[in-house]
Amino acid sequence: MNKIFERPLYPYFHHPDQDARTPAHHPVVIVGAGPVGLCAAIDLAQRNIPVVVVDDNDKVSFGSRAICFAKRTLEICDRLGVGDRLIDKGVQWNLGKVFFDERKVYEFNLLAEEGHQRPAFINLQQYYVEVYLFERLKKLQDDGAPVDIRGKTKVVDLDQTGDVATVSLETPEGSYQITANWVIACDGANSPTRQMLGLDFVGRVFEDNFLIADVTMEAEFPTERWFWFDPPFNKGQSALLHKQPDGVWRIDLQLGWDVDKEEEKKPENVIPRLKAMLGEDVEFDLEWVSIYTFQCRRMERFLHNRVIFAGDSAHQVSPFGARGANSGIQDVDNLCWKLAEVIQGHAPESLLESYNSERVFAADENILNSTRSTDFITPKSDVSRLFRDAVLELSEHHAFARPLVNSGRLSLPSSYRPSTYFCADVDGLPDKSRPGAPCPDAQLEDGRFLLQTLSAGFNLVTFNLSADRITLDSDTPLDLIAFETAHDKNQTLHERYLGAQKSAIYLIRPDQYIAARWTEFDAKAIKSAISAALGHTA
Amino acid sequence: MSDLKLHPNFINGDDFYERLLTAHEGLTKAQSDALNARLIILLANHIGDMDVLDKAITLAKDRRKT
Missing domain, CATH: 3.50.50.60 (FAD/NAD(P)-binding domain)
Incomplete structure (x- = not known):
């Protein structure tokens, strides 16, 4: 223990x-x-x-x-x-492999776009x-x-x-x-x-049980996420193998609905299942076993x-x-x-x-998103299994079908809808950094990253606008950060914050969400945007 | 908004119909169902346009109009 x-x-x-x-x-x-x-x-x-x-x-x-x-x-x-x-401490992984029945149908690389400090x-x-x-x-x-x-x-x-x-x-x-x-x-x-x-x-209850087992093993499995649909060792169900620090592997096995949870959790029942998956000769220790259902x-x-x-x-x-x-x-x-x-x-x-x-x-x-993944992973009707299997079959040889394979969608932050807390947007700036979206990170010339430069409060970030033109008398403490993109080698700042425009000024909330943006400095607009972000009605 | 084509769009519809039946020849019910599913996914991707697909799904569901 x-x-x-x-x-x-x-x-x-x-x-x-x-x-x-x-x-x-x-x-x-x-x-x-x-x-x-x-x-x-x-x-x-x-x-x-x-x-x-x-x-x-x-x-x-x-x-x-x-x-x-x-x-x-x-x-x-x-x-x-x-x-x-x-x-x-964490384990970073980029490669995911998807197996269907006895064969690997495809693999994907999670490598996110360049210019972010943190991995996906x-x-x-x-x-x-x-x-x-x-x-x-x-x-x-x-x-x-x-x-x-x-x-x-x-x-x-x-x-x-x-x-x-x-x-x-x-x-x-x-x-x-x-x-x-x-x-x-x-x-x-x-x-x-x-x-x-x-x-x-x-909400919706899913009639399914999953066995979760953490095992420690000295095995040759690479640091990848492996997902099986309908594997020979868990027929008609799914399985997942994922690496954690300290040589611990997470194994998820779908069990179906009509199971005796207490029986299934017993080591004498868990160990044969894991051996069927990992191979008879693999030495492992069971660290934690649990059965979950979800809603x-x-x-x-x-x-x-x-x-x-x-x-x-x-x-x-x-x-x-x-x-x-x-x-x-x-x-x-x-x-x-x-x-x-x-x-x-x-x-x-x-x-x-x-x-x-x-x-x-x-x-x-x-x-x-998680309901859609669940419906793909655990088809609840014959016809849903039919389409699921059709997608998996096609994904082996055809790239077009791979985006339909859903073994869980990457958790991304939400971009909020327009509301009174965000200002109306202006044309020509990238959609990714619109008001309501979380600030995309970007690597700076000096090797640091944009998000590292933000303070804990409201930030006013300018791109290609000389800071001496910014004079603001605001009740709210505001940190000013100025960037020039002319010498920005990787152009990620430009691509993520300017798009078709030459200059921009962003008001960023303390949670690093974009509250408002403009292409030129406008003291009055900035003050009213701060006020709106703080929920003061005009 | 793209429209779902509902006028005859085949150069030779009989040819298509025959190919479709031939593809299913000798298959079990399960194999036929799987073939149909793959076919739908392939064709849906070819169309790509969600409006068109939506209209086709709606029409196919409403048997009084098909």
Whole structure:
């Protein structure tokens, strides 16, 4: 057994709040110290917002769980100060192979376009991510940030009156209450918070079981993602083999609906299945076995008065395409700067409505993509299997059919729809960097990358406009970054931010999303765009 | 918006019909179904235009109009 699962990371301690005569008050309480809750805590702490994190456990979550972390998540983690640790430990992979029946039908290279600091994906066990995020939060705390992490502290009741939520907590030493202006519920797919508020969580249930096994082996399998449709060792079903750090391999085997889960999980049943897949002679150790079923669903709204839902508590997807943890981290990336602006009095509470609309939109996109992958991987009717197999057959010899093969679509950040929070676009600039889109990264002349140069607040980025022409008297602190593309060797800046235009000026939100852009400097337009991004109605 | 062609577009429709039947000769039901599926995917890619494909799917579904 891996020691990491046994060691309490944030052990229970007696907090002075437990002895308070009236409930102690906190601006923000985060429920759940998983990847999403920890990212939220770091983000808010970095913005000087005091946070209390409560979790009914005191350790990392058991098993490898989420193992694929996408480029956008890595960029967010850079902003949160843990990107390098994830990259250093994670396994990078580019090659994916697709097998159908007994043969390889094709392979694909994930190599993303040039000029990005971070790769398309890394594989890394969720428990490492949790440890690194926790250590980062601890470091902020040690450096004086108002961070408070309470282990073995379970939310048992929640009451909202006016602009205050009263949170009842249960600990090994009994119960107590605290109050908060905001509660961020990052307490997972079975969210007790959601249940306490009696909120619906409806969607589609997939009648299928998947066996997940982490094995350690000294094997010759390359660092690639292998996906099998209907392989001889798992007839009529699918299989996936994926590498994680420390010589751990993730194996996913589709089992079908009518299985006895407890029986299937027994090593005497798991080991023959794995031997059939890996070969009789391969030596391996079973590190973790689990069986999962899944649903694609979301809450109708992520915002309920003082309670904000983020991650799996708000939306659930199938695991194909790695959209669970990735989208949850993107939720809090979207939320935290807004919440900080609201708490600091720079934005109206109604700004949080944009969190709801933007992340509901993203959740729908993720649900759509993961549902489509699921329908391809696990055909639910004879005719759907017929077309699926036809696509796989054709993909072996015909490139046109390969984009139809869907073993999970690369998790990409959503580009939000036009709304009152973004300015109307101007012609001639690239669609990729339109208002509502996340900033595309690009390598700079000096070898650095564009996203590295952005500060934590609003940024005004100019391309081929001399900075001395920019005079702005803004209430909102604004960091100014000027680029010239004339000597830009790789031309990625030009291609991603200028397109057909010669100059441009971009207003970038604290979550690195583009709020507005123009081709010329216009102080009035910039001020009104900042105001719109902060949710002030004109 | 592209339109789905609904006028006779074959130079010799009988030839096409015969080829289609010949392709299925000697096949089991399962093999025929698989051939049809491959054929649909091939032709759909050739058409490519989502509007045309949408119209064809709608028409094919609504048997009163086919």
